[in-house]
Amino acid sequence: xxxxxxxxxxxxxxxxxxxxxxxxxxxxxxxxxxxxxxxxxxxxxxxxxxxxxxxxxxxxxxxxxxxxxxxxxxxxxxxxxxxxxxxxxxxxxxxxxxxxxxxxxxxxxxxxxxxxxxxxxxxxxxxxxxxxxxxxxxxxxxxxxxxxxxxxxxxxxxxxxxxxxxxxxxxxxxxxxxxxxxxxxxxxxxxxxxxxxxxxxxxxxxxxxxxxxxxxxxxxxxxxxxxxxxxxxxxxxxxxxxxxxxxxxxxxxxxxxxxxxxxxxxxxxxxxxxxxxxxxxxxxxxxxxxxxxxxxxxxxxxxxxxxxxxxxxxxxxxxxxxxxxxxxxxxxxxxxxxxxxxxxxxxxxxxxxxxxxxxxxxxxxxxxxxxxxxxxxxxxxxxxxxxxxxxxxxxxxxxxxxxxxxxxxxxxxxxxxxxxxxxxxxxxxxxxxxxxxxxxxxxxxxxxxxxxxxxxxxxxxxxxxxxxxxxxxxxxxxxxxxxxxxxxxxxxxxxxxxxxxxxxxxxxxxxxxxxxxxxxxxxxxxxxxxxxxxxxxxxxxxxxxxxxxxxxxxxxxxxxxxxxxxxxxxxxxxxxxxxxxxxxxxxxxxxxxxxxxxxxxxxxxxxxxxxxxxxxxxxxxxxxxxxxxxxxxxxxxxxx
Amino acid sequence: xxxxxxxxxxxxxxxxxxxxxxxxxxxxxxxxxxxxxxxxxxxxxxxxxxxxxxxxxxxxxxxxxxxxxxxxxxxxxxxxxxxxxxxxxxxxxxxxxxxxxxxxxxxxxxx
Numbered sequence: 015x016x017x018x019x020x021x022x023x024x025x026x027x028x029x030x031x032x033x034x035x036x037x038x039x040x041x042x043x044x045x046x047x048x049x050x051x052x053x054x055x056x057x058x059x060x061x062x063x064x065x066x067x068x069x070x071x072x073x074x075x076x077x078x079x080x081x082x083x084x085x086x087x088x089x090x091x092x093x094x095x096x097x098x099x100x101x102x103x104x105x106x107x108x109x110x111x112x113x114x115x116x117x118x119x120x121x122x123x124x125x126x127x128x129x130x131x132x133x134x135x136x137x138x139x140x141x142x143x144x145x146x147x148x149x150x151x152x153x154x155x156x157x158x159x160x161x162x163x164x165x166x167x168x169x170x171x172x173x174x175x176x177x178x179x180x181x182x183x184x185x186x187x188x189x190x191x192x193x194x195x196x197x198x199x200x201x202x203x204x205x206x207x208x209x210x211x212x213x214x215x216x217x218x219x220x221x222x223x224x225x226x227x228x229x230x231x232x233x234x235x236x237x238x239x240x241x242x243x244x245x246x247x248x249x250x251x252x253x254x255x256x257x258x259x260x261x262x263x264x265x266x267x268x269x270x271x272x273x274x275x276x277x278x279x280x281x282x283x284x285x286x287x288x289x290x291x292x293x294x295x296x297x298x299x300x301x302x303x304x305x306x307x308x309x310x311x312x313x314x315x316x317x318x319x320x321x322x323x324x325x326x327x328x329x330x331x332x333x334x335x336x337x338x339x340x341x342x343x344x345x346x347x348x349x350x351x352x353x354x355x356x357x358x359x360x361x362x363x364x365x366x367x368x369x370x371x372x373x374x375x376x377x378x379x380x381x382x383x384x385x386x387x388x389x390x391x392x393x394x395x396x397x398x399x400x401x402x403x404x405x406x407x408x409x410x411x412x413x414x415x416x417x418x419x420x421x422x423x424x425x426x427x428x429x430x431x432x433x434x435x436x437x438x439x440x441x442x443x444x445x446x447x448x449x450x451x452x453x454x455x456x457x458x459x460x461x462x463x464x465x466x467x468x469x470x471x472x473x474x475x476x477x478x479x480x481x482x483x484x485x486x487x488x489x490x491x492x493x494x495x496x497x498x499x500x501x502x503x504x505x506x507x508x509x510x511x512x513x514x515x516x517x518x519x520x521x522x523x524x525x526x527x528x529x530x531x532x533x534x535x536x537x538x539x540x541x542x543x544x545x546x547x548x549x550x551x552x553x554x555x556x557x558x559x560x561x562x563x564x565x566x567x568x569x570x571x572x573x574x575x576x577x578x579x580x581x582x583x584x585x586x587x588x589x590x591x592x593x594x595x596x597x598x599x600x601x602x603x604x605x606x607x608x609x610x611x612x613x614x615x616x617x618x619x620x621x622x623x624x625x626x627x628x629x630x631x632x633x634x635x636x637x638x639x640x641x642x643x644x645x646x647x648x649x650x651x652x653x654x
Numbered sequence: 655x656x657x658x659x660x661x662x663x664x665x666x667x668x669x670x671x672x673x674x675x676x677x678x679x680x681x682x683x684x685x686x687x688x689x690x691x692x693x694x695x696x697x698x699x700x701x702x703x704x705x706x707x708x709x710x711x712x713x714x715x716x717x718x719x720x721x722x723x724x725x726x727x728x729x730x731x732x733x734x735x736x737x738x739x740x741x742x743x744x745x746x747x748x749x750x751x752x753x754x755x756x757x758x759x760x761x762x763x764x765x
Contacts, residue, residue, distance in 0.1 A: 619761035621696075625687055 019065045021079045021097040021150060024107065027061070028054045028142035035139065039132025048122045051135035055118050055142055059111040065099055066108070075502065076100035076216070078152055086155075093213055096152035102503035105350060106149040106282055109357045113274045114142050116477035120365050121266040123473035124372060134174060134264065141167035145275055149282065153213040154203045157283065161199065161247065164276045165192045171271060172263040184259035191256040195246015199283075202239030205232065219289045229293050237290045237297030240283065241304070248280025248334050251308045255567055257331055261323040265368030268323060273330050273364050274357040281337040281353050285346045288504055292344065299429070302342025306436040309335030311564075313443035317450070318550075318560045321378050322367050325451050329404065330360055332440060336419050339433055345422030346504035347497035351489075352415035358488045359403035359412055362481035366397035369474055370455055373467040380451065385460035389467035392475045394456050396482035401452045403485040405445035405528045408521070414489030416441065417521050418497075424520060434520075438527055445531025453539035672713040679706035693745055693755045697738075704734050 031054030039047050069075055081095035099107075118138060125134050144167055148160025165188075173185030203213065209232050210218050222228065244250070249257035260272045271277070284291060284301065291298050309332045316328035333356050340349030371378055373390050387394045403410035406417070420441075424434040469475070497504075538545050550557040559565070616627075683703030690696055708727045715723030748760055 621757045621760065622688055629684055629688065 019068060019073075019077060019079065019099060020061060021065065021077075021099055022081070023061045024058050024097075024111070024150065025143045025146040027058045028139040028146070030054060031139035032136050032143060035132050036136035039136055042132065044126075044131055047132045047135055051139055052115070052118050052122065054139050055111055055115040058142065058146065059115050062104075062107045062111050066104060069099070069104065075104075078216075080152075090211065091207070093153055093155050095156060096214070097150040098152035098215070099150070100503045101500050102282070102285060102350065103149050105354060105500070107146065109354055110142070110145050110149060110275050113357050113361050113481070114145075114270055116480055117266050117270040117274070117361060117365065120269075120368070120474050120477040121264075123471045124266055124368055125264065126471075128264070130174070134171075137167055137170045137174070138267075138270070141171065141271060141276070145279075148279055152215060154206055154215070154287075155213050157286070158196075158199060158203060161243070161279065161283075162196065164271070164279065165189060165196070165247070168192075168260070168271050168276055171267040172260045174263055174267065178262070181262040184256075184262040188256040188260050191253050192246045195243045195253055198239045198242025198246070200243075202236050202243060205236045205239060209233075209236065215286060218287075222289045222293060230296065233290055234294040234297050237287075237294045238300065240287055240290070241297065241301055244280030244283050244338075245304060246280075247283075248277050248338070249331050250280070250304050250334060250338055251311060254308060254312065254331050255570060258324055258327045258563070261321070261327050265323065265364060265371060268327070269361045269364030269368070272327065274361040277330065277334060278337065278353045278357065281334065281341060281349055284338075284341045285350055285504060288341075288344075288346050291341070292505075298342050298344060300342075302339055302423075302429075302433055305335045305338025305340070305342050306433045306440075307335070308332065309339060309440040310436050310443075311335075313440045313447065315560055315563050316447045317443060318557065320380050322370065322380055322383070322451060322455065323364070323378055325380070325447060326360070326363050326367060329363075329444065329447065332444060333360065333404070336416060336437065336440070339423060339437060340419040343419075343423045343426045343430060343433065345419060347500040348415065348418035348422050348493060350500060350504070351418055351493055351496050352412075355403070355411035355415040355485070355488045358481055358484040359400040359410075362396060362400040362478060362485050363404065365474070365478055365481065366393050366400060369393040369470045369478065370397075372470050372474070374462060374465045377462060377465060380454040382462040383455045383460075384458045384462070385456070386467055387456040390469045392469060393478065396475075396478040397456070398452065399482040399485050401448045403488075405448050405531060406441055406524055407528055408525055409486075409490065411485050411487070411489035413521070413525070414493060417517075417524055418493035420524060421517055421520055424516075438524065441524055442527045442531045445528040446535050449532045449535030450539055453535060457540060458543065669713065669717055673710065676706045676709040676713070679703075679709065691756045691758055693748070693757050693760070696757055697741055697745065700741075701734060701738070704730055 031050050034050050035042075035047055039050075042050075065077075069077070077099040079097045079099070083095075084092065085095050086093040118135075121134065121138065125131055128134065141164060144160045144163025146160075148157055148164060151157035151160055169185045169189040172188050173182050175181040176185075206213055206218065210221055212218065212221075242253075246253045257272060257277065261268055263272070291301065312328045312331035312335060316325050316332065319325045319328060333352070337349040337352050337356070340346070340352060369390065370383065370386060370393060373386065373393070374383065377383065399410065403412040406413045416437075420434050420437045423430045423437060426433070538549075562568075680703050683699045683701075683706060686699035686702065687696055690699065708730055711723040711727045711730070715721065715727075745755070749755055752760060754760070
């Protein structure tokens, strides 16, 4: 019997932090609030590390821990609060609590002068609680609890500056769009329950393993429902629209929730339920198509955005597309590998962007930056590492993981070649827009003369440096070792048809493409800075299309939101609410009032009138009792 | 079931006469209660009704040789005495507050 790992501490420590800061934070000094907020994820991270150590010293994985008190017991249905610690949740937990802790440190510096400091950290801890629940969940329902919870935390943090209308609206948009995805997830859970009679992941796997010929059919439907949930949370086509707007939240939030952890929940969920996807080639194909399409689509929008955080937001959507592509070609470990390296370099990019914004006193527009290399050198160098990582240069982390996905896609027959090509084009675009951002921010002449840039405090720079080291070296473990480690969780069989020379050739091609992106960005934004404007003028329609994000928000607004609003307003609002429900209420009220108006005359307050009614009533009772008796007596008298 | 013979009565007076007297007294009480405006008269009407009922009790107790009815009369007298004490106190309180004894003018259910 293994010693207990106390997995329950991992989510509950941040929750305790949330309760402390959420209830008492307003009255506590800032230093104490920070201490509570930092200790919670640090302790959680320590528990994760001890679990990792235990597993490396011979603890059998997967290791399950259930709450002795059950959760739902109804007939044959048993759902427990059970936490599962296996290779997959190990990687996710390290990323979530590790990167989460770094971002907490950063936030202490970044949010130092904000109102609602305690509120921010309470929400951040709440997010960690739900995220770790999501990751540790041993059944789909508990995962759903975490899933909804991170959505709530995301909503609260996007709308952190709730005095700003745009932030409040963005929070609502994120929540509502996510609800659409959650609807799919929920239907998927119901179908799982109807099909397997259990929601526990390990039992579902066992049942599928016992029926090797079971393919498609209901499994495809379940997988597609789960995919809908994943597209909502992971901001994929067609539900990605909330993520760019989510940048209204404070920058550490964008880094933690909308880049490194929460948005990867969809990828994690697909990897967790991969047994279902494996049995449905159609669903896998849809996952791959969604991923590839999103990767390319978002990358093209990212080319022309002028807000530094929005460029990164579209880049996040695009990189998540890569992960979906990886899942779609059944290369789950490659997807999780990219998830991990992406968490490092994208968190770094956002935090560095936050440092830039901080240095410029709140400026987010790339057109009003420039020349910051000398002014904020630490930020510059760390961000450079992240840019090289995301662009996919050897030997930075992004190179290994992106390559693993592209290589896996390439080996998947003719369709796979298309995905590979789309991925390669996306890599070119990624490299281009990242170097565009890099040039516009750090190089050239300053285009903002009011600002007096200053380097951020070390509480912000420390996490940047650590993440930069991870962004450089995070991929050196290599996909082979990583996949072998994850194999018990993701159950992958190495795809046939690969060879070392092919892999090296593809990698070289990917690096060349990244170089090409850099070269173009160099030409356009360093050597001839006037060209982009000329190009934009030469192709006004194309430029406008990209600048306005393909008008997707407008199209959704016109085709879905407006008809829905009209339907709600006229049919539900006026006909149902005002006419039917309101009318019924008025009618009932009117009847009651009318009756009362008549009956209240009784209550005159006149003693003699009451007495008269009493006498009348007594007389009536007497009559009622005596009259039949008299008649009966008479009748019996007749009989006698 | 045959009704018991009703003609037996005390002191040679038939039972029905007692009952008729009782009913007449009770009706007088009700009428007095309903038509009089002076609260003290109303109060006296109540006493009249109570005593009409007492008469019925005593009559039947004598008729059936049952002591229960007579005991009941004692209870009614007790309650009537208590009621008289409380009722007169209320009447005095009302008179002090309103300077009137007309029941029609005491219709607010409060002092």
